[in-house]
Amino acid sequence: MSGTEETGAPAAGTAARTGPPGAAAGEAAPQPPKEHGAGDGRAGRRIRQVRELGILLALALLVAVTTLANPGFLSGQSVRDLLLGATLLTILAVGQSMVLITRNVDLSVGSVMGLSAFAVGVTFVSLPGLPTPIVMAIGVLVGTLCGVVNGVLVAAARVPALVVTLGTLYMFRGIDYWWAGGRQINAADMPDGFLGLARITLFGIPLPAVVALAVVLAAGWYLRNYRSGRELYAVGSEPAAARLVGIPVDRRVFAPFVINGSLAGLAGVLYAARFGTLDATVGTGLELEVVAAAVVGGVAIFGGSGTVYGAALGALLLSTIDAALPMLQVGSFWQQAVVGLLILVSIGLDRLLAVRAARRLRGGGSRGA
Amino acid sequence: MGPEVDDPTTSAAAAPPERPAPTARVGAVGSAGSALRSLLRTREASIVGVLVASVLGASLMVDGFATGRNAGFLILDVTAIALIALPMTLVIITGEIDLSVASTLGLTSAVMGQLWVAGLPLEAIVPLCVLLGSALGALNGLLVTVAGLPSLAVTIGSMAMYRGLAYVVLGDRAVADFPFSWTGGATARLPGTDVPWIALLIAVLAVVFGILLHATPVGRSLYAIGSNDEATRFSGISVRWTKLWLFVVSGTVAAGAGVFWTLQYGSARADNAFGLELSVVAAVLLGGVSIFGGRGALVGVLAGVLLLGTIRNALMLADVSSDVLDIVTGLLLVVSVVLPTTLARVRERRPRPAPPS
Numbered sequence: 001m002s003g004t005e006e007t008g009a010p011a012a013g014t015a016a017r018t019g020p021p022g023a024a025a026g027e028a029a030p031q032p033p034k035e036h037g038a039g040d041g042r043a044g045r046r047i048r049q050v051r052e053l054g055i056l057l058a059l060a061l062l063v064a065v066t067t068l069a070n071p072g073f074l075s076g077q078s079v080r081d082l083l084l085g086a087t088l089l090t091i092l093a094v095g096q097s098m099v100l101i102t103r104n105v106d107l108s109v110g111s112v113m114g115l116s117a118f119a120v121g122v123t124f125v126s127l128p129g130l131p132t133p134i135v136m137a138i139g140v141l142v143g144t145l146c147g148v149v150n151g152v153l154v155a156a157a158r159v160p161a162l163v164v165t166l167g168t169l170y171m172f173r174g175i176d177y178w179w180a181g182g183r184q185i186n187a188a189d190m191p192d193g194f195l196g197l198a199r200i201t202l203f204g205i206p207l208p209a210v211v212a213l214a215v216v217l218a219a220g221w222y223l224r225n226y227r228s229g230r231e232l233y234a235v236g237s238e239p240a241a242a243r244l245v246g247i248p249v250d251r252r253v254f255a256p257f258v259i260n261g262s263l264a265g266l267a268g269v270l271y272a273a274r275f276g277t278l279d280a281t282v283g284t285g286l287e288l289e290v291v292a293a294a295v296v297g298g299v300a301i302f303g304g305s306g307t308v309y310g311a312a313l314g315a316l317l318l319s320t321i322d323a324a325l326p327m328l329q330v331g332s333f334w335q336q337a338v339v340g341l342l343i344l345v346s347i348g349l350d351r352l353l354a355v356r357a358a359r360r361l362r363g364g365g366s367r368g369a
Numbered sequence: 370m371g372p373e374v375d376d377p378t379t380s381a382a383a384a385p386p387e388r389p390a391p392t393a394r395v396g397a398v399g400s401a402g403s404a405l406r407s408l409l410r411t412r413e414a415s416i417v418g419v420l421v422a423s424v425l426g427a428s429l430m431v432d433g434f435a436t437g438r439n440a441g442f443l444i445l446d447v448t449a450i451a452l453i454a455l456p457m458t459l460v461i462i463t464g465e466i467d468l469s470v471a472s473t474l475g476l477t478s479a480v481m482g483q484l485w486v487a488g489l490p491l492e493a494i495v496p497l498c499v500l501l502g503s504a505l506g507a508l509n510g511l512l513v514t515v516a517g518l519p520s521l522a523v524t525i526g527s528m529a530m531y532r533g534l535a536y537v538v539l540g541d542r543a544v545a546d547f548p549f550s551w552t553g554g555a556t557a558r559l560p561g562t563d564v565p566w567i568a569l570l571i572a573v574l575a576v577v578f579g580i581l582l583h584a585t586p587v588g589r590s591l592y593a594i595g596s597n598d599e600a601t602r603f604s605g606i607s608v609r610w611t612k613l614w615l616f617v618v619s620g621t622v623a624a625g626a627g628v629f630w631t632l633q634y635g636s637a638r639a640d641n642a643f644g645l646e647l648s649v650v651a652a653v654l655l656g657g658v659s660i661f662g663g664r665g666a667l668v669g670v671l672a673g674v675l676l677l678g679t680i681r682n683a684l685m686l687a688d689v690s691s692d693v694l695d696i697v698t699g700l701l702l703v704v705s706v707v708l709p710t711t712l713a714r715v716r717e718r719r720p721r722p723a724p725p726s
Binding site: 295 | 468516517518519521523525526527529530531532533534537540541643647651654659660661690692693695696697698699700701702703707711714
């Protein structure tokens with residue numbers, strides 16, 4: 001029976017993927033980019049800056065071209081809509097990035113968001129007297145609980161995250177459908193104060209966008225300056241090595257799942273506030289878009305590198321593409337194809353930068369791959 | 370790291386790349402990894418067991434389940450998943466994944482509709498569409514092997530791109546005026562039975578893939594690649610070439626499934642089979658294939674596909690709303706991976722007095 005344990009454990013599985021250290025030290029380059037120090041180190045920092053600058057440039061270019069073609073694009077209302085649209089994806093991308101950095105993935109975020117959005121609606125309907133902040137807290141709590149389920153299964157049962165969260169994707173969605181039973185909750189069922197949240201602006205910026213910005217900054221600060229934040233990168237770079245230097249790997253894997261669940265819950269609450277119409281299909285298929293935003297933002301899918309700032313920029317870029325294409329008179333049918341191409345270009349660029357950085361570090365040595 | 374994990378690769382590395390090597394290698398794995406083998410047997414056996422139990426349970430409890438007619442519908446229902454799961458098994462065993470299959474299916478369907486509108490005969494459209502699938506698979510394969518990009522990220526990208534292209538080709542229209550000789554022919558039954566002919570094709574393909582995976586040097590090399598592709602490369606197997614071909618096969622089969630899907634439902638749409646990739650992956654993983662590669666058997670995958678199909682079919686006949694299916698699918702998937710892992714840990718800790726977690 002021990003065989004299952006061996007490959008089932010993340011450490012063993014990933015070790016098998018990256019290959020034995022002896023082979024990695026050889027002249028042939030291993031398949032995954034060796035940018036393990038990307039969180040630290042000068043070369044890594046430069047890569048990150050190039051990556052994030054690249055997205056910013058792409059974003060600026062897109063906005064400039066769109067504004068030239070359609071001056072209305074930069075009008076106050078249009079920008080507010082754009083920011084509101086990017087809010088949910090940004091919050092989800094931040095949580096997803098933290099999970100990805102530890103070399104895991106959470107495919108259940110779309111379902112978690114849907115479930116907590118519906119929980120908010122149901123609470124308003126069944127307990128009309130409850131103050132709005134408490135209802136919002138309940139929504140976030142539902143997400144957190146889902147995150148705990150994922151985290152326990154991945155960190156304690158040591159089951160591959162992709163499999164677990166694919167399973168919970170179905171489970172949470174199923175629970176959502178079962179709970180909703182074809183019901184739909186409309187704006188009329190929710191208090192105006194709650195629905196008005198999306199219309200409140202601070203210095204012209206919608207409140208949800210401010211919340212998203214706060215989430216990005218807090219997560220970025222944590223990952224950059226806290227010991228446990230840095231350890232997430234260590235775990236993602238090489239779980240086995242992280243364990244050997246005494247990092248509590250299981251705990252460092254568990255926490256991002258819980259945080260990601262809470263953020264998905266928060267996204268659900270904001271969804272409910274903004275759209276007001278809730279059924280069991282909220283957030284369906286969102287998981288891959290969230291992963292795409294993180295990947296476009298330079299978060300490596302196999303862990304150990306990337307920042308939440310990049311992921312947030314990725315989310316903003318994807319949302320801007322969504323908003324800009326119709327204004328550029330490009331058929332809306334092109335939208336998804338462009339996004340797909342962008343993902344492929346981004347990971348290609350990541351690979352190229354990693355190869356160049358490795359060559360520089362090696363003093364111009366040749367690369368096998 | 371147990372010896373089981375290293376076994377296929379070390380023996381593969383030890384074997385010289387000459388003609389007698391394959392048999393020697395298979396033999397070595399068989400004897401040294403006998404513990405692993407028996408484990409594999411129980412893993413697949415338990416899924417087949419659950420399948421048999423659920424078929425029996427459904428036959429006893431659900432009216433109209435145990436009829437030939439219903440069995441035919443069940444098979445037609447799982448056809449696309451069953452077809453795509455075959456190459457997906459091979460891809461996942463090498464430690465890669467192909468999430469673009471459902472989008473390939475959708476794009477094939479959209480192109481098929483557009484070409485039909487353009488006036489081409491179906492005799493020409495079908496091979497063109499299948500060829501398109503090969504090309505789409507090859508693009509994935511090239512990005513993974515030549516550019517060295519992680520397949521998870523690549524196929525998330527191509528998933529979005531192929532689905533997007535499907536919309537570009539067909540928009541939100543549907544083409545539904547295919548001749549009945551083709552649409553009816555797709556779901557035709559074998560003469561004198563309730564079994565659709567596609568079941569025969571699935572069976573033949575399953576045997577072909579099964580032999581390829583379990584009884585040929587190529588198949589053994591897939592396990593070696595999944596266990597440790599670095600070591601496999603040093604042992605003289607062309608890892609990149611193998612993976613490239615797997616992605617081509619995956620795309621081709623997905624396109625074939627797209628052609629069948631279009632004819633089966635008589636409708637070419639850009640959003641055909643949206644989200645099917647996760648169902649396929651779920652069935653494969655439920656069948657006991659390790660997401661990290663190097664482990665799994667085709668029997669388990671077929672049982673996994675049929676198990677999900679049976680549950681879905683039985684629940685629908687029993688008038689249980691289909692949302693329960695999602696819960697059951699998810700639970701099965703989680704339990705199927707958590708249970709063996711936890712059992713193994715419990716067994717490992719048994720000598721100690723401490724209670725297992």
